[in-house]
Amino acid sequence: MLEVTNLSKSFGSAQVLKQVSFKAQDGQILGLIGQNGAGKSTTFHSILNFIQFTGTISWNGQALTEKDYNIIGYLPEERSLMPKLTVQQQIRYLARLKGYQTADIDRQIPKWLERFAVKGDKKDKIKSLSKGNQQKIQLICTLLHQPKLIILDEPFSGLDPVNADLLKQAILEAKQAGATIIFSDHDMSNVEDLCDQVLMLKQGKVVLTGDLQAVREQFGRNRLFVKTDWSTERLAALPHVIQVALTRAGTYRLTLDTESAGPEIFTALTQGHYIQTFDQQPPTLDEIFRMKAGATDD
Structure with a gap:
């Protein structure tokens, strides 16, 4: 060591x-x-x-x-x-x-x-x-x-x-x-x-x-990846969603104001039906790097 x-x-x-x-x-x-x-x-x-x-x-x-x-x-x-x-x-x-x-x-x-x-x-x-x-x-x-x-x-x-x-x-x-x-x-x-x-x-x-x-994980699971036929506008109107972006993989990335909103959004999106992708993740290391590199208060 x-x-x-x-x-x-x-x-x-x-x-x-x-x-x-x-x-x-x-x-x-x-x-x-x-x-x-x-x-x-x-x-x-x-x-x-x-x-x-x-x-x-x-x-x-x-x-x-x-x-x-x-x-x-x-x-x-x-x-x-x-x-x-x-x-x-x-x-x-x-x-x-x-x-x-x-x-x-x-x-x-x-x-x-x-x-x-x-x-x-x-x-x-x-x-x-x-x-x-x-x-x-x-x-x-x-x-x-x-x-x-x-x-x-x-x-x-x-x-x-x-x-x-x-x-x-x-x-x-x-x-x-x-x-x-x-x-x-x-x-x-x-x-x-x-x-x-x-x-x-x-x-x-x-x-x-x-x-x-x-x-x-310490930055929170505030990234939600979903594959759905909902429009960007409809996704953006969901509670606790502060940003929506379409990824190159064809999924939507939703940025949440709290990770605890995941279950509520899952219920609203699926309405009891199958959904191909629903994946709640913390930020990537690249995103964390950019946040910390740009932060003024370490």
Whole structure:
């Protein structure tokens, strides 16, 4: 388990992190979210001891030491491959820094290239690969040594949906193996798909934290999705409905002023008859992100 307590960091007069505290559990995925400049990368750099900070960061109850960094897999936001090396040379170089022997590395390379559907050969130079395939090589370098703590800074950036799914599967397999995983992303659908816990930073402060579903539920089940032949005007006239919108899926999304209105609206809509869709939900993480990002009072 990774535990961060009262993490603070300033660059000159600018305080980038302000008393940030959280825990990331073994076998779980924590989504770190926030606007650009919120402090996500600085949090990662603090965990990795790239920068000096105040506060404490511990791994399984002990301060992280140099030997612990062999069990960490880190994918930085800024890609950092060496373009003149071959794929094999690049993977060898970074894996050897983690204590792997060359023979062990070479045995694993073909399996990883196949797993991530890399279009290229291990003898191809990095610079000859597409950007997407270069990113896959960096992901292989991050995961090949089977790290216990995995830190991914914008891992889906530049990946098409098919390749993003390959990465999601690899992340879930690492979770199943017991790894502690933290990743940042601006696409809230990726966070909702993968994460057990969520932590949102705003201007260096924690403004949202907890179990993903519990975080959504605390905002109330004020979104109601229905499929009906009623008109927009008729739906808008229902009690406690403050907004009606037609979704791309062909359902109506009703925003309620109170979640307790659900049963009353259900009775009015169905009138004892079958209705194809009636689904009362809390706001999505994307909606919550927009609310918290725009809020002036945290």
